[in-house]
Amino acid sequence: MVPVADLSRRGRRLAHAFGAAAERIASSGHFLLGPETDAFEREFAGWLGAADAVAVDSGASALQLAMTALGVSPGDEVIVPAFTAVPTAAAVCAIGAVPVFVDVDPRTATLDPALVEASRTDRTRAVVVVHLYGRPGDIPVIDIPIIEDAAQAHGAVSPHSGSAAVAYSFYPTKNLGGIGDGGAVVTGNAGVAAAVRRLRVHGMTEQYVHPEISQNFRMSEVEAAWLRLCLPPLSDENSRRAATAQRYRAAAPHLRWQEPHADHVYHQCVVRVADRASFRQRLADVGVGTAVHYPLALTQQPGYAQFARAACPQAEAWAAECVSLPCFPELTDAEVTHVAEALARVSE
Ligand SMILES: Cc1ncc(COP(=O)(O)O)c(C=O)c1O
Numbered sequence: 001m002v003p004v005a006d007l008s009r010r011g012r013r014l015a016h017a018f019g020a021a022a023e024r025i026a027s028s029g030h031f032l033l034g035p036e037t038d039a040f041e042r043e044f045a046g047w048l049g050a051a052d053a054v055a056v057d058s059g060a061s062a063l064q065l066a067m068t069a070l071g072v073s074p075g076d077e078v079i080v081p082a083f084t085a086v087p088t089a090a091a092v093c094a095i096g097a098v099p100v101f102v103d104v105d106p107r108t109a110t111l112d113p114a115l116v117e118a119s120r121t122d123r124t125r126a127v128v129v130v131h132l133y134g135r136p137g138d139i140p141v142i143d144i145p146i147i148e149d150a151a152q153a154h155g156a157v158s159p160h161s162g163s164a165a166v167a168y169s170f171y172p173t174k175n176l177g178g179i180g181d182g183g184a185v186v187t188g189n190a191g192v193a194a195a196v197r198r199l200r201v202h203g204m205t206e207q208y209v210h211p212e213i214s215q216n217f218r219m220s221e222v223e224a225a226w227l228r229l230c231l232p233p234l235s236d237e238n239s240r241r242a243a244t245a246q247r248y249r250a251a252a253p254h255l256r257w258q259e260p261h262a263d264h265v266y267h268q269c270v271v272r273v274a275d276r277a278s279f280r281q282r283l284a285d286v287g288v289g290t291a292v293h294y295p296l297a298l299t300q301q302p303g304y305a306q307f308a309r310a311a312c313p314q315a316e317a318w319a320a321e322c323v324s325l326p327c328f329p330e331l332t333d334a335e336v337t338h339v340a341e342a343l344a345r346v347s348e
Helices: 007-028 035-048 059-069 087-094 113-119 190-199 221-230 234-251 276-285 313-321 333-345
Strands: 052-056 077-081 098-102 124-130 146-149 165-169 183-187 269-272 322-325
Touching (some): 035 052, 035 221, 052 059, 059 087, 059 124, 059 190, 077 087, 098 113, 234 269, 276 322, 313 322
Parallel strands (some): 146 165
């Protein structure tokens, strides 16, 4: 079976270098917010061409702290696309703010910018644009701070292109995937970066002085060291993902694909099918693994449906029909060919 993900392939490649880094950290005695985290922040910002990157403990924390730094407070509203990973909305709820779901563009699966203005109220404080599956979403033109959720889109979006902050996740399966949890806030706004640096350490400004109420959102030195090993090959890996997706699309033009984009980094390569169970079974029968990201829109999630206002039929249609195909950089050429041949033969 060609797997839809296999982290052991990257793990085995990096194990030796990671062992040396772990030994270096253990004997330094500096386990948190030390030289590895400093270096990772510099290197990740440099790779993106960004002014600053602040490392935190997860992508959801990155979103939460970016919003807090931008002044989102309990009771405020934040617009989020109705089709995304749940943590996009969970981060809003963590502040005590209210997520307002807006439908997605049926072609791109990302926030439909034409619907944003109508969902705005006098309590709207931010808009989150999610670059779902690694495809850059359209940034709405609006006088409210935009936060980009680039958890799935390392390298797909230029920094400082009109948004106030970009949040990244380093969850292990992501394009830049950690050996545990991690995230980062990338911003050109020095005030936002400084606020996130305070908020990630309990709102502390000097030893045991806490002007703001916050919690622990620190990244560990071990995580930062692993991510530093993953960064140098990331551009080539993103190209490999895009080339794999291109093979699949060329082999199966009869299928319904997420609309392409020149900067798509293919965290997932996704196709839409009417009868998902049968389609997945037919691929499994010929040795092709698949996954579903995600089976429910936020309007359909048991814990989040309470926030639904307007109907979001396009988000729910994506949730009903999406299928993710094997598209990670360590796939062998033979595996990619096998999947492409299977797709050429399978009907929707
Ligand atoms: C689009 C999106 N936003 C936010 C997150 C949250 O990231 P994390 O799992 O690192 O908290 C994820 C990943 O799970 C994601 O895919």
